[in-house]
Amino acid sequence: LTWLVEHRRPITVTKYSGTLVHTSIRRDLASLTISAFAHYVFGDSGRRMLFADLQGTPTRVRGGDGVVLFDLMTHKEEGDSGVGDFGQDGINTFVQDHECNTVCSAL
Numbered sequence: 001l002t003w004l005v006e007h008r009r010p011i012t013v014t015k016y017s018g019t020l021v022h023t024s025i026r027r028d029l030a031s032l033t034i035s036a037f038a039h040y041v042f043g044d045s046g047r048r049m050l051f052a053d054l055q056g057t058p059t060r061v062r063g064g065d066g067v068v069l070f071d072l073m074t075h076k077e078e079g080d081s082g083v084g085d086f087g088q089d090g091i092n093t094f095v096q097d098h099e100c101n102t103v104c105s106a107l
Helices: 029-044 087-097 102-106
Strands: 049-052 055-061 064-070 073-076
Touching (some): 029 087, 029 102
């Protein structure tokens, strides 16, 4: 099996959160925005689902700097979204770990 795009993927991968770790010591705008994105999805789902294991690679978006997220995991209340879904336990770790930041507040 050969991946046609793998050689074009940048080598740099930044891990923004883990499967059960949702804190970040990084305070750059991309990190704050991705943390706020996870918070937004959690709230928009009625606190029943969230994205975890957020990682991304830098890219250009409309002429500016951006990040493409890939290989996300989810935790759903039901725990049925696939391998690595820790259900309510995964959601509880997010609630305990997440610290709102300036981007969260702006949403």
